[in-house]
Amino acid sequence: MSKKHFADDFIDAINSDNTLNEASKNIVLRNLAKIKETKVNILITGATGCGKSSTINALFNANKAKVGQGVDPETMEISKYEFDNIVLFDSPGLGDGKEADLKHAKAITNKLYEKDKDGNLLIDLVLVILDGSSRDLGTSFELINQVIIPNLGDDKNRLLVAINQADMAMKGRYWNVEKNHPEPELVNFLEEKVISTKNRIYEATGVKVDPIYYAAGYKDGVSTQNPYNLSKLLVHILRHTKEEKRAVFAQDINSDKEMWKDDDRLEDYRTEIKETLLESIKNSASAGADIGESIGAALGMRTVGKVIGGVAGGIWGGVKSIFGF
Ligand SMILES: Nc1nc2c(ncn2[C@@H]2O[C@H](COP(=O)(O)OP(=O)(O)O)[C@@H](O)[C@H]2O)c(=O)[nH]1
Numbered sequence: 459m460s461k462k463h464f465a466d467d468f469i470d471a472i473n474s475d476n477t478l479n480e481a482s483k484n485i486v487l488r489n490l491a492k493i494k495e496t497k498v499n500i501l502i503t504g505a506t507g508c509g510k511s512s513t514i515n516a517l518f519n520a521n522k523a524k525v526g527q528g529v530d531p532e533t534m535e536i537s538k539y540e541f542d543n544i545v546l547f548d549s550p551g552l553g554d555g556k557e558a559d560l561k562h563a564k565a566i567t568n569k570l571y572e573k574d575k576d577g578n579l580l581i582d583l584v585l586v587i588l589d590g591s592s593r594d595l596g597t598s599f600e601l602i603n604q605v606i607i608p609n610l611g612d613d614k615n616r617l618l619v620a621i622n623q624a625d626m627a628m629k630g631r632y633w634n635v636e637k638n639h640p641e642p643e644l645v646n647f648l649e650e651k652v653i654s655t656k657n658r659i660y661e662a663t664g665v666k667v668d669p670i671y672y673a674a675g676y677k678d679g680v681s682t683q684n685p686y687n688l689s690k691l692l693v694h695i696l697r698h699t700k701e702e703k704r705a706v707f708a709q710d711i712n713s714d715k716e717m718w719k720d721d722d723r724l725e726d727y728r729t730e731i732k733e734t735l736l737e738s739i740k741n742s743a744s745a746g747a748d749i750g751e752s753i754g755a756a757l758g759m760r761t762v763g764k765v766i767g768g769v770a771g772g773i774w775g776g777v778k779s780i781f782g783f
Protein backbone atom coordinates (compact mmCIF):
# COMPACT_ATOMS: atom_id res chain seq x y z
CA MET A 459 0.00 0.00 0.00
CA SER A 460 1.15 3.53 -0.66
CA LYS A 461 0.76 5.10 2.76
CA LYS A 462 3.95 5.58 4.71
CA HIS A 463 4.49 3.16 7.53
CA PHE A 464 4.57 4.61 11.03
CA ALA A 465 7.71 2.58 11.71
CA ASP A 466 9.50 4.57 8.99
CA ASP A 467 8.90 7.77 10.94
CA PHE A 468 10.43 6.10 13.99
CA ILE A 469 13.35 4.90 11.88
CA ASP A 470 13.99 8.48 10.73
CA ALA A 471 13.77 9.74 14.31
CA ILE A 472 16.12 7.07 15.68
CA ASN A 473 18.58 7.68 12.85
CA SER A 474 18.79 11.36 13.62
CA ASP A 475 19.09 10.88 17.38
CA ASN A 476 22.72 11.13 18.46
CA THR A 477 22.26 10.28 22.14
CA LEU A 478 21.92 6.57 21.27
CA ASN A 479 24.99 4.40 21.06
CA GLU A 480 25.64 2.82 17.69
CA ALA A 481 25.10 -0.80 18.80
CA SER A 482 21.68 -0.11 20.38
CA LYS A 483 20.72 1.99 17.40
CA ASN A 484 21.34 -0.86 14.98
CA ILE A 485 19.30 -3.30 17.02
CA VAL A 486 16.41 -0.84 17.32
CA LEU A 487 16.48 -0.11 13.59
CA ARG A 488 16.38 -3.81 12.82
CA ASN A 489 13.47 -4.28 15.23
CA LEU A 490 11.55 -1.42 13.67
CA ALA A 491 12.05 -2.94 10.23
CA LYS A 492 10.61 -6.16 11.66
CA ILE A 493 7.52 -4.35 12.95
CA LYS A 494 6.75 -3.33 9.37
CA GLU A 495 6.68 -6.99 8.37
CA THR A 496 4.59 -8.21 11.32
CA LYS A 497 1.15 -9.54 10.43
CA VAL A 498 -1.81 -9.99 12.73
CA ASN A 499 -4.24 -12.50 11.27
CA ILE A 500 -7.81 -12.27 12.50
CA LEU A 501 -10.66 -14.62 11.65
CA ILE A 502 -14.02 -12.85 11.88
CA THR A 503 -17.08 -15.01 11.84
CA GLY A 504 -20.77 -14.95 12.74
CA ALA A 505 -24.17 -15.42 11.12
CA THR A 506 -24.85 -13.61 7.86
CA GLY A 507 -26.18 -10.15 8.70
CA CYS A 508 -24.69 -9.94 12.21
CA GLY A 509 -22.45 -7.10 11.08
CA LYS A 510 -19.06 -8.55 10.17
CA SER A 511 -18.54 -6.23 7.21
CA SER A 512 -19.76 -3.21 9.18
CA THR A 513 -17.39 -4.03 12.02
CA ILE A 514 -14.42 -4.41 9.67
CA ASN A 515 -15.17 -1.06 8.07
CA ALA A 516 -15.58 0.65 11.44
CA LEU A 517 -12.35 -0.72 12.91
CA PHE A 518 -10.00 -0.40 9.98
CA ASN A 519 -8.85 2.18 7.57
CA ALA A 520 -10.61 1.33 4.35
CA ASN A 521 -14.07 0.58 3.18
CA LYS A 522 -13.10 -2.84 2.01
CA ALA A 523 -15.99 -4.98 3.09
CA LYS A 524 -19.32 -4.60 1.32
CA VAL A 525 -22.12 -4.10 3.83
CA GLY A 526 -25.45 -5.85 3.46
CA GLN A 527 -24.13 -8.10 0.76
CA GLY A 528 -25.87 -11.43 1.07
CA VAL A 529 -23.62 -14.38 0.38
CA ASP A 530 -24.21 -17.11 -2.09
CA PRO A 531 -23.96 -20.16 0.14
CA GLU A 532 -23.01 -22.41 -2.77
CA THR A 533 -19.87 -20.56 -3.77
CA MET A 534 -19.10 -18.78 -0.54
CA GLU A 535 -15.61 -19.09 0.73
CA ILE A 536 -13.70 -17.15 3.35
CA SER A 537 -12.98 -13.65 2.06
CA LYS A 538 -9.59 -12.17 2.80
CA TYR A 539 -8.97 -8.48 3.41
CA GLU A 540 -5.37 -7.34 3.58
CA PHE A 541 -4.38 -4.09 5.18
CA ASP A 542 -0.72 -3.09 5.73
CA ASN A 543 -0.25 -5.29 8.79
CA ILE A 544 -3.68 -6.62 9.66
CA VAL A 545 -5.05 -9.51 7.64
CA LEU A 546 -8.71 -10.39 8.05
CA PHE A 547 -10.50 -13.56 7.11
CA ASP A 548 -14.25 -13.03 6.95
CA SER A 549 -16.28 -16.23 7.11
CA PRO A 550 -20.01 -16.69 7.46
CA GLY A 551 -20.98 -18.67 10.54
CA LEU A 552 -23.78 -21.17 10.65
CA GLY A 553 -27.43 -20.70 9.71
CA ASP A 554 -27.28 -20.61 5.92
CA GLY A 555 -28.67 -24.12 5.45
CA LYS A 556 -27.30 -27.56 6.10
CA GLU A 557 -24.97 -27.87 3.16
CA ALA A 558 -23.54 -24.38 3.47
CA ASP A 559 -23.11 -24.82 7.22
CA LEU A 560 -21.01 -27.93 6.70
CA LYS A 561 -18.85 -26.10 4.22
CA HIS A 562 -18.40 -23.09 6.49
CA ALA A 563 -17.64 -25.24 9.54
CA LYS A 564 -15.00 -27.08 7.56
CA ALA A 565 -13.43 -23.91 6.20
CA ILE A 566 -13.31 -22.38 9.69
CA THR A 567 -11.83 -25.53 11.19
CA ASN A 568 -9.14 -25.65 8.51
CA LYS A 569 -8.27 -22.02 9.12
CA LEU A 570 -7.89 -22.69 12.84
CA TYR A 571 -5.25 -25.35 12.14
CA GLU A 572 -3.40 -23.46 9.39
CA LYS A 573 0.25 -22.69 10.16
CA ASP A 574 2.31 -19.72 9.04
CA LYS A 575 5.74 -20.00 7.43
CA ASP A 576 7.40 -20.28 10.85
CA GLY A 577 5.16 -23.18 11.83
CA ASN A 578 3.04 -21.18 14.27
CA LEU A 579 -0.74 -21.13 14.12
CA LEU A 580 -1.69 -18.54 11.51
CA ILE A 581 -4.77 -17.14 13.20
CA ASP A 582 -3.89 -14.84 16.08
CA LEU A 583 -7.45 -14.11 17.05
CA VAL A 584 -10.95 -15.38 16.31
CA LEU A 585 -13.61 -12.72 16.66
CA VAL A 586 -17.09 -14.22 16.80
CA ILE A 587 -19.82 -11.67 16.32
CA LEU A 588 -23.33 -12.31 17.63
CA ASP A 589 -26.31 -10.38 16.35
CA GLY A 590 -27.63 -8.62 19.44
CA SER A 591 -30.95 -7.94 17.74
CA SER A 592 -31.63 -11.63 17.24
CA ARG A 593 -33.61 -13.61 19.78
CA ASP A 594 -32.41 -16.94 18.50
CA LEU A 595 -28.67 -17.26 18.82
CA GLY A 596 -28.75 -21.08 18.73
CA THR A 597 -26.67 -21.42 15.58
CA SER A 598 -24.11 -18.95 16.92
CA PHE A 599 -23.64 -21.05 20.05
CA GLU A 600 -23.36 -24.13 17.88
CA LEU A 601 -20.60 -22.35 15.96
CA ILE A 602 -18.74 -21.33 19.11
CA ASN A 603 -19.27 -24.48 21.16
CA GLN A 604 -19.02 -27.17 18.49
CA VAL A 605 -16.86 -25.72 15.75
CA ILE A 606 -14.54 -23.10 17.19
CA ILE A 607 -13.73 -24.07 20.77
CA PRO A 608 -12.98 -27.76 20.07
CA ASN A 609 -10.54 -26.72 17.32
CA LEU A 610 -8.88 -23.84 19.08
CA GLY A 611 -6.01 -25.72 20.68
CA ASP A 612 -4.66 -24.81 24.09
CA ASP A 613 -4.68 -21.09 23.66
CA LYS A 614 -8.33 -20.30 24.40
CA ASN A 615 -7.30 -16.66 24.62
CA ARG A 616 -7.47 -16.67 20.83
CA LEU A 617 -11.28 -16.43 21.12
CA LEU A 618 -13.16 -13.17 21.52
CA VAL A 619 -16.97 -13.00 21.51
CA ALA A 620 -18.71 -9.69 20.83
CA ILE A 621 -22.40 -8.84 20.61
CA ASN A 622 -23.13 -6.32 17.85
CA GLN A 623 -26.18 -4.16 17.05
CA ALA A 624 -26.57 -3.20 20.71
CA ASP A 625 -28.82 -0.38 19.51
CA MET A 626 -31.35 -2.88 18.11
CA ALA A 627 -31.35 -5.38 20.98
CA MET A 628 -34.77 -4.14 22.13
CA LYS A 629 -35.92 -3.35 18.59
CA GLY A 630 -34.55 0.17 18.86
CA ARG A 631 -36.30 0.99 22.14
CA TYR A 632 -34.21 2.66 24.87
CA TRP A 633 -31.51 3.63 22.40
CA ASN A 634 -30.78 7.33 22.70
CA VAL A 635 -30.14 8.32 19.10
CA GLU A 636 -29.04 11.83 19.97
CA LYS A 637 -26.41 10.76 22.48
CA ASN A 638 -25.70 7.51 20.67
CA HIS A 639 -25.90 5.36 23.78
CA PRO A 640 -28.29 2.94 25.50
CA GLU A 641 -30.63 4.08 28.28
CA PRO A 642 -30.51 2.12 31.58
CA GLU A 643 -33.29 -0.33 30.56
CA LEU A 644 -31.32 -1.34 27.49
CA VAL A 645 -28.05 -1.44 29.45
CA ASN A 646 -29.64 -3.98 31.81
CA PHE A 647 -30.96 -6.01 28.93
CA LEU A 648 -27.54 -6.05 27.23
CA GLU A 649 -25.73 -6.94 30.43
CA GLU A 650 -28.04 -9.90 30.87
CA LYS A 651 -27.30 -10.94 27.32
CA VAL A 652 -23.58 -10.82 28.08
CA ILE A 653 -24.05 -13.01 31.16
CA SER A 654 -26.27 -15.54 29.42
CA THR A 655 -23.82 -15.74 26.51
CA LYS A 656 -20.97 -16.38 28.91
CA ASN A 657 -22.99 -19.05 30.73
CA ARG A 658 -24.09 -20.85 27.59
CA ILE A 659 -20.52 -21.17 26.43
CA TYR A 660 -19.20 -22.14 29.85
CA GLU A 661 -21.86 -24.79 30.43
CA ALA A 662 -21.27 -26.41 27.05
CA THR A 663 -17.48 -26.25 26.96
CA GLY A 664 -16.02 -25.24 30.33
CA VAL A 665 -14.35 -22.31 28.59
CA LYS A 666 -14.65 -18.88 30.15
CA VAL A 667 -15.13 -16.02 27.72
CA ASP A 668 -15.69 -12.39 28.49
CA PRO A 669 -18.18 -11.11 25.88
CA ILE A 670 -18.74 -7.42 25.25
CA TYR A 671 -21.52 -5.56 23.47
CA TYR A 672 -21.15 -2.78 20.92
CA ALA A 673 -22.69 -1.30 17.80
CA ALA A 674 -20.74 -1.10 14.56
CA GLY A 675 -23.18 1.57 13.42
CA TYR A 676 -24.42 2.07 9.90
CA LYS A 677 -24.51 4.35 6.93
CA ASP A 678 -27.45 4.19 4.60
CA GLY A 679 -28.72 6.66 2.02
CA VAL A 680 -30.49 8.81 4.61
CA SER A 681 -28.82 8.45 7.95
CA THR A 682 -25.59 7.62 9.71
CA GLN A 683 -25.06 6.23 13.15
CA ASN A 684 -21.57 6.19 14.60
CA PRO A 685 -20.28 3.11 16.37
CA TYR A 686 -20.75 2.62 20.08
CA ASN A 687 -18.13 0.86 22.24
CA LEU A 688 -15.78 0.45 19.29
CA SER A 689 -12.90 1.59 21.53
CA LYS A 690 -13.93 -1.08 24.02
CA LEU A 691 -13.93 -3.68 21.25
CA LEU A 692 -10.44 -2.61 20.20
CA VAL A 693 -9.21 -2.78 23.81
CA HIS A 694 -10.44 -6.37 23.98
CA ILE A 695 -8.91 -7.21 20.62
CA LEU A 696 -5.56 -5.82 21.83
CA ARG A 697 -5.79 -7.74 25.12
CA HIS A 698 -6.32 -10.94 23.12
CA THR A 699 -3.35 -10.26 20.83
CA LYS A 700 0.20 -11.24 21.76
CA GLU A 701 2.02 -8.32 23.35
CA GLU A 702 4.71 -8.15 20.70
CA LYS A 703 2.17 -7.95 17.86
CA ARG A 704 -0.07 -5.23 19.29
CA ALA A 705 1.97 -2.34 17.93
CA VAL A 706 0.94 -2.81 14.32
CA PHE A 707 -2.70 -1.94 14.94
CA ALA A 708 -1.50 1.68 14.90
CA GLN A 709 -0.95 1.32 11.17
CA ASP A 710 -4.40 0.15 10.15
CA ILE A 711 -7.06 1.32 12.59
CA ASN A 712 -9.65 3.76 11.32
CA SER A 713 -8.27 7.29 11.37
CA ASP A 714 -11.73 8.86 11.61
CA LYS A 715 -11.91 10.22 15.15
CA GLU A 716 -15.72 10.09 15.19
CA MET A 717 -15.63 6.30 15.11
CA TRP A 718 -13.96 6.07 18.51
CA LYS A 719 -15.85 8.62 20.58
CA ASP A 720 -18.89 6.97 22.08
CA ASP A 721 -18.57 4.25 24.70
CA ASP A 722 -19.86 3.16 28.09
CA ARG A 723 -17.10 5.02 29.97
CA LEU A 724 -16.72 2.10 32.38
CA GLU A 725 -13.01 2.26 31.71
CA ASP A 726 -10.82 4.76 29.91
CA TYR A 727 -10.52 2.70 26.73
CA ARG A 728 -8.80 5.35 24.69
CA THR A 729 -6.04 5.80 27.25
CA GLU A 730 -5.55 2.05 27.40
CA ILE A 731 -5.31 1.85 23.60
CA LYS A 732 -2.74 4.62 23.56
CA GLU A 733 -0.66 3.09 26.34
CA THR A 734 -0.90 -0.42 24.93
CA LEU A 735 0.30 0.69 21.49
CA LEU A 736 3.11 2.78 22.89
CA GLU A 737 4.25 0.03 25.28
CA SER A 738 4.20 -2.57 22.53
CA ILE A 739 6.16 -0.36 20.14
CA LYS A 740 8.72 0.52 22.80
CA ASN A 741 9.19 -3.10 23.82
CA SER A 742 9.32 -4.42 20.27
CA ALA A 743 11.74 -1.72 19.20
CA SER A 744 14.14 -2.27 22.08
CA ALA A 745 13.95 -6.08 22.16
CA GLY A 746 17.39 -7.67 22.37
CA ALA A 747 19.14 -4.42 23.11
CA ASP A 748 20.17 -5.62 26.54
CA ILE A 749 18.88 -3.10 29.03
CA GLY A 750 20.33 -4.96 32.01
CA GLU A 751 23.85 -4.81 30.60
CA SER A 752 24.94 -1.31 31.46
CA ILE A 753 23.62 2.00 32.61
CA GLY A 754 24.50 3.44 29.25
CA ALA A 755 22.31 0.93 27.44
CA ALA A 756 19.49 1.48 29.95
CA LEU A 757 19.63 5.21 29.33
CA GLY A 758 19.71 4.49 25.62
CA MET A 759 16.57 2.41 25.88
CA ARG A 760 14.79 5.06 27.83
CA THR A 761 15.63 7.44 25.04
CA VAL A 762 14.15 5.05 22.47
CA GLY A 763 10.82 5.34 24.29
CA LYS A 764 11.14 9.08 24.33
CA VAL A 765 12.08 9.30 20.68
CA ILE A 766 9.13 7.14 19.69
CA GLY A 767 6.70 9.01 21.94
CA GLY A 768 7.95 12.27 20.47
CA VAL A 769 7.30 11.48 16.81
CA ALA A 770 4.48 13.78 15.75
CA GLY A 771 3.40 13.45 12.13
CA GLY A 772 2.17 10.70 9.86
CA ILE A 773 0.06 7.75 10.90
CA TRP A 774 1.40 7.80 14.43
CA GLY A 775 0.43 11.48 14.74
CA GLY A 776 -3.11 10.53 13.72
CA VAL A 777 -3.30 7.75 16.29
CA LYS A 778 -2.02 10.14 18.93
CA SER A 779 -4.70 12.66 18.16
CA ILE A 780 -7.51 10.07 18.20
CA PHE A 781 -6.52 8.52 21.49
CA GLY A 782 -5.46 11.67 23.27
CA PHE A 783 -1.69 11.57 23.65
N1 LIG B 1 -28.71 -0.70 13.62
C1 LIG B 1 -27.55 -1.32 13.34
N2 LIG B 1 -27.38 -1.91 12.15
C2 LIG B 1 -26.21 -2.54 11.91
C3 LIG B 1 -25.16 -2.58 12.85
N3 LIG B 1 -24.13 -3.30 12.32
C4 LIG B 1 -24.53 -3.70 11.10
N4 LIG B 1 -25.79 -3.25 10.83
C5 LIG B 1 -26.58 -3.47 9.63
O1 LIG B 1 -26.85 -4.86 9.51
C6 LIG B 1 -26.85 -5.24 8.13
C7 LIG B 1 -25.85 -6.39 7.89
O2 LIG B 1 -24.56 -5.91 8.14
P1 LIG B 1 -23.25 -6.53 7.46
O3 LIG B 1 -22.10 -5.78 8.02
O4 LIG B 1 -23.39 -6.59 5.99
O5 LIG B 1 -23.29 -8.01 8.07
P2 LIG B 1 -22.44 -9.32 7.63
O6 LIG B 1 -23.32 -10.13 6.75
O7 LIG B 1 -22.15 -10.03 8.91
O8 LIG B 1 -21.20 -8.84 6.96
C8 LIG B 1 -26.53 -3.99 7.34
O9 LIG B 1 -27.73 -3.42 6.90
C9 LIG B 1 -25.85 -3.11 8.37
O10 LIG B 1 -26.00 -1.71 8.08
C10 LIG B 1 -25.37 -1.90 14.11
O11 LIG B 1 -24.51 -1.86 15.00
N5 LIG B 1 -26.58 -1.30 14.29
Ligand SMILES: [Mg+2]
Nearest residue numbers: 510511524527
Ligand atom coordinates in the same frame (compact mmCIF):
# COMPACT_ATOMS: atom_id res chain seq x y z
MG1 LIG C 1 -20.35 -9.27 5.10
